[in-house]
Amino acid sequence: MKGGTISDNTATTKGTSVGSKAMGGGVCVSGSGSKFIMEGNSPKITGNEVKKAGSGTDLLTIGGGVCVCDGATFEMKAGSIENNKALEGDQRYFGHTGGGVCVGDSVDGGTSDATFTMKGGTISDNKAGYGGGVAVTSNSLFKMSGSDSKISGNKATYTDEAPPYKKLGSGGGVFVLYGTLDMTGGVINGNEAGYGGGIHGNARGSNNGEIVVSGNSTISNNIADSGGGITSEYKLSIKEHDSKTPTIKENKANSICGGIYLRYNNILSFTGGTVTGNTVFDSFGLGKGMYLETNGTKVEMSGSATVDKNNDVHLGGSNSSNYAYITVTGALTEQHAATLTMRSDFGYTEGREVVKGGGFPLTLDYINKFPITKQTIPEQEWTTELGTNALKLKKK
Numbered sequence: 001m002k003g004g005t006i007s008d009n010t011a012t013t014k015g016t017s018v019g020s021k022a023m024g025g026g027v028c029v030s031g032s033g034s035k036f037i038m039e040g041n042s043p044k045i046t047g048n049e050v051k052k053a054g055s056g057t058d059l060l061t062i063g064g065g066v067c068v069c070d071g072a073t074f075e076m077k078a079g080s081i082e083n084n085k086a087l088e089g090d091q092r093y094f095g096h097t098g099g100g101v102c103v104g105d106s107v108d109g110g111t112s113d114a115t116f117t118m119k120g121g122t123i124s125d126n127k128a129g130y131g132g133g134v135a136v137t138s139n140s141l142f143k144m145s146g147s148d149s150k151i152s153g154n155k156a157t158y159t160d161e162a163p164p165y166k167k168l169g170s171g172g173g174v175f176v177l178y179g180t181l182d183m184t185g186g187v188i189n190g191n192e193a194g195y196g197g198g199i200h201g202n203a204r205g206s207n208n209g210e211i212v213v214s215g216n217s218t219i220s221n222n223i224a225d226s227g228g229g230i231t232s233e234y235k236l237s238i239k240e241h242d243s244k245t246p247t248i249k250e251n252k253a254n255s256i257c258g259g260i261y262l263r264y265n266n267i268l269s270f271t272g273g274t275v276t277g278n279t280v281f282d283s284f285g286l287g288k289g290m291y292l293e294t295n296g297t298k299v300e301m302s303g304s305a306t307v308d309k310n311n312d313v314h315l316g317g318s319n320s321s322n323y324a325y326i327t328v329t330g331a332l333t334e335q336h337a338a339t340l341t342m343r344s345d346f347g348y349t350e351g352r353e354v355v356k357g358g359g360f361p362l363t364l365d366y367i368n369k370f371p372i373t374k375q376t377i378p379e380q381e382w383t384t385e386l387g388t389n390a391l392k393l394k395k396k
Contacts, residue, residue: 001079002040008047013059013089021060022050023105024067025084029114032071038121043079052088061089062135063102064126068114069138070105076118076149086128087160097135097175099126099154104138104179112138118186120148130200131175132156132191136209140179147216149186156193156200168193170231171200172222176209184215184241189222195261196231197222197251203233203264210234213273215241219248227261228253228278232268236260238305240272245304250277257291259311267298271330276308287314287341292324300358302330307338312373314341315354323347327358332369341373348375348382348393355384355391362389 006026013020025048029036038045050061065084068074081100089095100123104112116134123133132154136142144151156169172191174181181199188198198219201211211232213219219229228251230236238246251258258278262268275289289311292299297316307313317323326338340355342348355362355370364386372382372393384391 029072034072039077096129099128104140114140129169136179197224201232217246226256245272257287270305271303294322337369344377357389
């Protein structure tokens with residue numbers, strides 16, 4: 001497709017039979033060896049929709065603009081996928097998935113093995129319950145690179161009229177479940193959702209999906225009730241690529257974490273990049289930069305990774321058996337790594353380990369790399385001391 005427009009088309013489910021699918025309102029690319037290329041003079045896929053027929057149960061609507069599945073590939077070098085919808089359907093996760101694009105088509109982690117490669121163009125102003133802009137599923141892959149690639153202005157919502165943020169869906173820009181998002185460049189910005197304004201990596205069953213954010217990538221100005229920039233529940237990597245590092249900045253959340261919200265048994269490998277300028281609307285909100293739910297949520301830091309001084313990392317957990325902490329797995333090269341915050345009413349406890357060395361020997365200078373936010377109830381200044389390869393809370 002080197003120009004022109006695919007617009008105002010609708011794909012509907014086949015009757016009301018359980019599991020019936022509507023796939024690709026504008027374009028559906030299916031089968032090994034099948035390939036679709038967008039390039040040239042501003043091609044456009046716009047105003048398309050996937051809808052359900054009747055009132056059956058477990059009806060699936062996938063890819064309002066584009067669906068890529070069963071070994072097929074899609075290359076986007078230019079143009080736009082915009083104003084498409086996947087709002088109907090009632091099967092959880094797949095009832096209304098991928099407003100602009102859905103890569104993969106299976107409900108429970110099948111092996112669709114489809115690939116969408118984005119090297120330029122925009123995916124914008126699309127709507128769906130899961131993945132307003134893009135959904136990646138079924139062992140499939142979405143690769144995003146280049147400075148001209150942009151996913152913006154999409155909404156994860158269950159209705160055409162956007163309700164308050166707390167009622168919105170998941171993954172305003174990108175939703176990942178059983179798939180992989182590999183982002184080495186480009187911008188994800190200005191998207192909205194309930195969880196993961198920019199990106200939501202969902203954990204379900206034996207999820208083997210992954211989110212990788214690296215290189216000259218920017219995730220900015222997204223908004224959500226929880227996890228303005230990213231909500232991750234399974235596996236996330238933020239790292240250097242081609243001597244460049246990503247930025248997660250100026251995202252906003254209504255209640256939990258403006259930057260990166262880490263849930264359940266998520267593992268974050270943070271070896272390069274910056275988290276900065278993120279905010280939480282609620283004065284009692286948790287974590288401007290990053291929030292770790294419990295000690296089941298793993299964060300491994302090394303290299304040039306840093307959460308800027310204008311942000312913080314909130315270490316969750318309700319008692320000594322599940323207090324969250326950060327693991328340092330290699331030398332941190334920046335002077336400041338992260339400011340650490342705990343719950344004022346019960347999180348600040350003498351001797352609590354907030355940073356641990358993981359195969360790397362911590363030294364006294366790491367006390368200054370991880371300053372501690374002042375406790376407010378009651379008011380108390382805190383620092384850390386070096387114990388057995390761990391930084392422990394200590395009153396000043």
